Amino acid sequence: MRVRGLNWLFLGGIVASFVLQLMPLPAVLLPFKPYWLALVLIYWMIELPEKVPLGLCFALGIVADLVGGEVLGEQAMRLCILCFIVLRFRSRLRFFPMWQQTLAVFALLLNDRIVYLMVHAIAGDPPPDLDFWFAPVAGMLAWPWLFLLLDDLRARLRAGDT
Amino acid sequence: MAIPANNTAPLFGEGASSTLRLVVYLVIAVALMIADRRGDWLERFRAAAGTFIEPIYRLAAAPSELARDARVALADRRVLTEQNAELSRQLLLAQTRLRRVEAVQEQNQRLQELLSVQKTLGLSVQLAKVIDVDFGPYRRNTIMLDLGSDNGIKIGQPVIDARGLLGQIVEVRPRSCTVLLISDKSHAVPVRIERTGLRTIVRGNGTLDTLDLPNIPISADIKPGDKLVTSGLGGRFPADFPVGVVRSVGNDSTGMFAAAKATPDATLDRSAEVLVLHELANPVGPPAQAEEFGPPAALAGSDEPAPPATTPPAPVEDPAKQGEP
Numbered sequence: 198m199r200v201r202g203l204n205w206l207f208l209g210g211i212v213a214s215f216v217l218q219l220m221p222l223p224a225v226l227l228p229f230k231p232y233w234l235a236l237v238l239i240y241w242m243i244e245l246p247e248k249v250p251l252g253l254c255f256a257l258g259i260v261a262d263l264v265g266g267e268v269l270g271e272q273a274m275r276l277c278i279l280c281f282i283v284l285r286f287r288s289r290l291r292f293f294p295m296w297q298q299t300l301a302v303f304a305l306l307l308n309d310r311i312v313y314l315m316v317h318a319i320a321g322d323p324p325p326d327l328d329f330w331f332a333p334v335a336g337m338l339a340w341p342w343l344f345l346l347l348d349d350l351r352a353r354l355r356a357g358d359t
Numbered sequence: 360m361a362i363p364a365n366n367t368a369p370l371f372g373e374g375a376s377s378t379l380r381l382v383v384y385l386v387i388a389v390a391l392m393i394a395d396r397r398g399d400w401l402e403r404f405r406a407a408a409g410t411f412i413e414p415i416y417r418l419a420a421a422p423s424e425l426a427r428d429a430r431v432a433l434a435d436r437r438v439l440t441e442q443n444a445e446l447s448r449q450l451l452l453a454q455t456r457l458r459r460v461e462a463v464q465e466q467n468q469r470l471q472e473l474l475s476v477q478k479t480l481g482l483s484v485q486l487a488k489v490i491d492v493d494f495g496p497y498r499r500n501t502i503m504l505d506l507g508s509d510n511g512i513k514i515g516q517p518v519i520d521a522r523g524l525l526g527q528i529v530e531v532r533p534r535s536c537t538v539l540l541i542s543d544k545s546h547a548v549p550v551r552i553e554r555t556g557l558r559t560i561v562r563g564n565g566t567l568d569t570l571d572l573p574n575i576p577i578s579a580d581i582k583p584g585d586k587l588v589t590s591g592l593g594g595r596f597p598a599d600f601p602v603g604v605v606r607s608v609g610n611d612s613t614g615m616f617a618a619a620k621a622t623p624d625a626t627l628d629r630s631a632e633v634l635v636l637h638e639l640a641n642p643v644g645p646p647a648q649a650e651e652f653g654p655p656a657a658l659a660g661s662d663e664p665a666p667p668a669t670t671p672p673a674p675v676e677d678p679a680k681q682g683e684p
Contacts (some may be wrong), residue, residue, distance in 0.1 A: 219419035221491055224628070251377065255384045259391075263408045264415055267498060270391025277384045284377070320396060323565075 202354045207248060210237045210347065211257065215264060228328035231336035232306060234261055234272075235279055239302060239340075240347050242283045243290050254280035271316055275309050282308070295341055302340045306333035409532045416503065416535070420491050484634040485510065487518075490535065500543040500565065500627075502526075506635060507534040515595065517636045523601040523624030524548065524589060525633055541602065542567050542627050550602050551590040555580050558590050561602055567627045570603050572619040573611060581608055587621055597636065 214233035222230060234257065242249045258273030265272065282305060283290065290301055310333055314325070434442075491503040506512045508531045518525045518538050526546065530537035539546055542563040550561050557579055562571045575581060585605040591598025603621035611618035 215415060216419045219416060219491075221420055221423050251380050251384060255388070258388070263405060264412050265498075268392050269395040269405070270388040273391070274385060274388035277381060277388065281377070281381045316392065320392075 202357070203351070206347075206350055206354060207241060210241075213237075215261070218261070219264065228331040229335040231332060231339045232309065233339075235276065235306065235309060236302070236336055236340060236343050237347075238276065238280065239283055239305065240344060242280060243287060244348075244351070246284055246287055249280065251277060251280055251284075268316070268320070271313070274316070275312050278312055279305055279309055295344070298344070299337055299340050303333055303337035306336045309333075406530060406532075409530065413532055413535060416491055484519075484636055485512075487633050487635050489631055489633065499545070500540040500563065500567070501529070502538050502540065502633075504528075504536050504538060504633065504635070505534070507532050507536050509533050511637075512536050512635060517596050517600075518633050519600060519636060520625045520633045522626060523603065524596065525625045525627065527595065528635070538633075540567075540627055541623060541625075542570065548596060548602055549590045549592040550587045551598075552581060552605075553586040553588050555585075557581065558592070561587060561621060568622060569606075570621040570623055572605070572621060573616070575608075575617040575619060577610075577615075577617050579617065581605060581617070581619060583607055 211234070214237040217233045218230070238249060238254060238257070254276040255273050258276040259270070261272040261276075262269045286301075290298060293301060310330065314329075318324070485506060487504040487506045489502050490505050504512075504518075512528060512531050514528055514531055516528045518527060524541060526538045526540040526543075528536050529539040540563065541548055541561070542565065544563055544565045546563045548561045549558070551558050557575075559572055559575055562573060564571045572581075572587075583605050587602040587605065589596040589598055589600045589602055601624045603623045606620045606622050608617055608619045610616075
């Protein structure tokens, strides 16, 4: 019963992150759209790494590419790199205080942005504007709230069972 | 509890095996990216998957639609009254304008019949609503419309709004389609400068308020304020639709050509409703020979005879044929 509820929370979080990613926003807010999918995946990797193997990150990246309509394989690559780094340093990330964790998430998102930039630079696209770099900041600000929300939901699931 | 599973995991990752897996996935990702940049089969794959992905788009667009509906539902009485007054005034104005346009259209029709130059351009169009817009830093400049193959939409149809050319349809799903805007970096439109007739090409540069006109001969007569209309060459867009207005003219980086910037006529960032043209442009190649050319016989009778109009083309063509045996 508990596992079933947890699975629903996991699946629901990922579907919600896809929807948030695609939601049309006013042009002013668009550069501040955090990389929701990455944030949700980071949470699950820190808390329950056995639920998020590297292969799942890759598969979700492919789906995100299909949904988002950019170069196929690009988000798969970004998520794989992200996932790998988080799984490597998971034991440390897990026991960081919140502010340190938030900074770590910022670094991860920044690294992700740089990978994104590299992929497009190699493909020959021109460099982006300054607002390209706003998204990691927005992601960093969103992280504590997302973490608390998912933690709370998970705690409620556990409490409901016992 | 999930703790037992964690206890078995070593403190510093699993080492070589996970690194190997990362490398394998990265190689696959890179291969996919290269194939996608080069290939066309992945495009088709994406079009097929688009059918399943469409509900997610609808779901994602729902909150903003809900907000729009809520704003209408919750507007208070005073605002509605003001809006009503404003709208009825605008309606009056619009009707007056419409009358004038009708008169002009009638006059136009008479003149065109008189000259019998061309059949009047009978446009068959379909009204479409914009259901999704997303302009990221690297995303293609596209919008999504609520018409699809169920409504008879086909790839390549031009899309216009009230002011000018907007783009063309590049992807069709059963209930929606994607329009590539003229401002996209991969989009180019053959145009004509209305004042001088100079033919050139307008390219998008990824920003919504600027179009590029690269490689114009330095001697060409082009200046800010010139209007650009589609030339109809290339067989994709019908002729004489407004595209934009030249904003500035300068030299390009090599100094060999002039390069101009233009402002698009269509409101690329604001249109909520657009028109999809059903009549595609003429296919590439010369049109069929016109049967009658010149004023009707009743009018032409008193003046000079018409024959000279048909004879000149022949001597022009002959030397050209002899020139390339």
